[in-house]
Amino acid sequence: MKKNARHVYLLTLWTLFAAFTGYSTPRERTDEPTPPPAPTITYVVSMPEPQTHYFEVEMQVKNAASATNARKTNYIDIKMPVWTPGSYLIREYAKNVEAFTATANGSPVRSEKIRKNAWRVYSADNDLTIRYRVYANELTVRTSFIDADHGYITPASVFMYVDALKPLPHRVIIQPYKEWKKVATGLKVVDGQAYTYEAQDYDILVDSPIEIGNHNSFTFTASGIPHTVAMFGEVLYDEKRLAADYKRVCETAATVVGEHPCTDYTFIVHHIPQGGGGLEHLNSTVLETYRNAYATEASYKGFLTLVAHEYFHLWNVKRIRPVALGPFDYENENYTTMLWLAEGCTSFYEDYILRRAGFHTPEAYLGIVANDITQIENQPGTRVQTVSESSFDAWIKGYRPNENSANTTISYYSKGSVLGTILNLAILAGSNGERSMDDLMRLLYTEYYKKQKRGFTDAEFRQAAEQVAGRKLDDFFTIAVNSTNPIDYNAYFAPVGLQLVNVAGKSADGFLGAGTTVQNGKAVISSVRRGSAAYADGLNVGDEVISVDGVRVGDDLLRFIGGRRVGEKLTVLVNRAGLLREIPVTLTQNPLLSYRLEPLPNRTDAQKALYNKWLYVK
Structure with a gap:
């Protein structure tokens, strides 16, 4: 390229001037401060003696001082969550932590515990290493566990955090026990580094459980997404059938919103002697079920119901959520009045998904709906x-039931499932079958998760529901959600040509209202129903029932009550705290209901069409 002579001459003069004066242009200056390197957080988890139920954790915090107030305060606080999202109870995970120590740049530094879940490390150095042990001997979906057979990590109960560093990437290096070869988790694998995983921030880490051991696993593809199932425990199952049915459930669940938000998904399944449940995560879930879960058709469908519930949380809760459910405060309760939507309507969808996938007949699904209504209407707490x-009270009541809970509370799971059913029917009827609950889920997903990138308020949810229904929903929100008044169920079922009928009938048999358990061969009262004879006449929880009308009871109180009539008087001898008491009791009418959904006579074509739309009858 040809150069201009005058330009070359002036450039030469400028170069000589700069050389003698030391002047440089701004972009050539070299005295600008170099930005400090970004902090990094890495956890190394080892388990050298799994039979002792301990995880050994090393938390490496690099370049921390520059990103926190440590330069000013000369300390940094390390915290442990007190609960895990999806399980609304303060669990005090710090109770299982011991042997907390800290080093800075390789040298020990002073640390002290400053509150139940926080440790203060006195150092302004950039590089800290925190070491501690976690006792893990409670195998639930909410807690961590390790023994000679496998290890399971609920991240909130194992991984501490620094407040200011939560938005940064967090890396996890698993060092499995020497005989273990497999790790299952929804965390992203770090290429080229064995057993090394990374979360884009602490919230993602908390939302990514980890299974470690020699579990069996299989894979399938649903909605174009690879799915992995990690199976812990000795259990017999038909892998081909199970994979196919997982696929059916997952693909049917995905049709609700119509978009799958994941690039991969992991099921961790624990097969245990007793208990069960699940906990949802962003791209994974943990399920607990019995070892014989696949042995009968009934138990098999029960397990698929659990799969459907936790999988649908991918959308409802993890992305479609009340505003209180993220970002989370890991040190305190996170209150919402809409767990009936988050959990209860997910319970509604678990059965609705199985109906749509063909696992339930329309008649079987109607039986499930009627049983759900029977359950909540038979509970005095409703x-x-x-x-x-x-x-709202999940934190103090939902996970802490006592002998009086049935009298004073209602489950947001069970009643929320019923509310999901009637809201779906209200939308179907209000839109003449053009829209359903699915459309409400899609609207919430699109507007708040994708567009506004946040949760919604109670008012925003109601507005969205009424928009989709095409009418005001005062009857639903005022009566069903925010009052204890009876719900007019038939107003919701009539548009699909059904009526809810109590088939229990009126019995002349008397009703005591006391539940018992057997303790050392004796009948001990374990619950007393509000409004019953036992409640009114003063039988108490904890009373050992010795005799009825002078006849010794043994361990079967109900045998002495059966056949007695309403209004009949009994004398019940009890042992109460070591003292004998005679309690006169007058039996009352049995208040228990048993509902069934039946077709209305002379159903119209419009009702039949809406029924078919509702239950996916072709």
Whole structure:
């Protein structure tokens, strides 16, 4: 390229001037401060003696001082969550932590515990290493566990954090026990580094459980997404059938919103002697079920119901969520009045998904709906606590039931499932079958998760529901959600040509209202129903029932009550705290209901068409 002579001359003069004066242009200056390197957080988890139920954790925090206030305060606080999202109870995970120590740049530094879940490390150095042990001997979906057979990590109960560093990437290096070869988790694998994983921030880490051991696993593809199932425990199952049915459930669940938000998904399944449940995560779930879960058709469908519930949380809760459910405060309760939507409507969808996938016949699904209504209407607490109050009080009541809970509370799971059913029917009827609950889920997903990137308020949810229904929903929100008044179920079922009928009938048999358990061959009262004879006449929880009308009871109280009539008087001898008491009791009418959904006579073509739309009848 040809150069201009005058330009070359002036450039030469400028170069000589700069050389003598030391002047340089701004972009050539070299005295600008170099930005400090970004902090990094790495956890190294080892388990050298799994039979002792301990995880050994090394938390490496690099370049921390520059990103926190440590330069000013000369300390940095390390915290442990007190609960895990999806399980609304303060669990005090720090109770299982011991041997907390800290080093800075390789040298020991002073640390002290400053509150139940926080440790203060006195150092302004950039590089800290925190070491501690976690006792893990409670195998649930909410807690961590390790023994000679496998290890399971609920991240909130194992991984500490620094407040200011939560938005940064967090890396996890698993060092499996020497005989273990497999790790299952939804965390992203770090290429080229064995057993090394990374989360884009602490919230993602907390949302990514980890299974370690020699579990069996299989894979399948659903909605174009690879799915892995890690199976812990000795259990017999048909892998081909199970994989196919997982696929059916997952693909049917994905049709609700119509978009799958994941690039991969992991099921961790624990097969245990007793208990069960699940906990949802962003791209994974943990399920607990019995070892014989696949042995009968009934138990098999029960397990698929659990799969459907936790999988649908991918959308409802993890992305479609009340505003309180993320970002999370890991040190305190996170209150919402809409767990009936987050959990209860997911319970509604678990059965609705199985109906749509063909696992339930329409008749079987109607039986499930009627049983759900029977359950909540037979609980005295449904006239005491609203479902929105139940949601808010999950932290103090939902996970801490006592002998009086049935009298004073209602489950946001069970009543929320019923509310999902009637809201779906309200939308179907209000839109003449053009829209359903699915459309409400899609609207919430698109507007708040994708567009506004946040949760929604109670008012915003109601507005969205009424928009989709095409009418005001005062009857639903005022009565069903925010009061304890009876729900007019038939107003919801009539548009699909059904009526809810109590088939229990009126019995002349008397009703005591006391539940018992057997303790050392004796009948001990374990619950007393509000409004019953036992409640009114003063039988108490903890009373050992010795005799009825002078006849010794043994361990079967109900045998002495059966056949007695309403209004009949009994004398019940009890041992109460070591003292004998004679309690006169007058039997009352049995208040228990048993509902069934039946076709209305002379159903119209419009009702039949809406019924078919509702239950996916072709």
